[in-house]
Amino acid sequence: MAGQGWALLPLLPLLVLALPAWAPDPYGEECRNKMYPPSGPTFKGNVPTYVINLDLPPSKRWDDLMRDKKTELKTVVQNIKDIANTFFPSGKVVDIVDNKIAHLTATLPYPFNEELQGIANSSGIPLG
16 A cells, blocks of 8 residues: 555646646736726726926936835835845844945946935935
């Protein structure tokens, strides 16, 4: 009887490969056609449009967007810091990025260096 188990061993990889086909949809919503404009249970509203005025000084171009999205940007940055602190609990990596690497943005070509500085100023997030 114990020998019969070994006979089924070659079928194990096929079973493992077939499992995802039986797994439930992780997104819980069917793919739908002809659904424009968007709607449905996962629709969270229209995406806002922003105009980045390139005639403004680079340090001011992103002010309107940062005024509206400051909270979301701070959340994303905090999530990244939390992940870094999970791997490096001392907090030194985040400190290095926030304080010691920030000067590297000065090595970026114009206007990118000034745009990044403007985003940091407008959002209140460290330049690093």
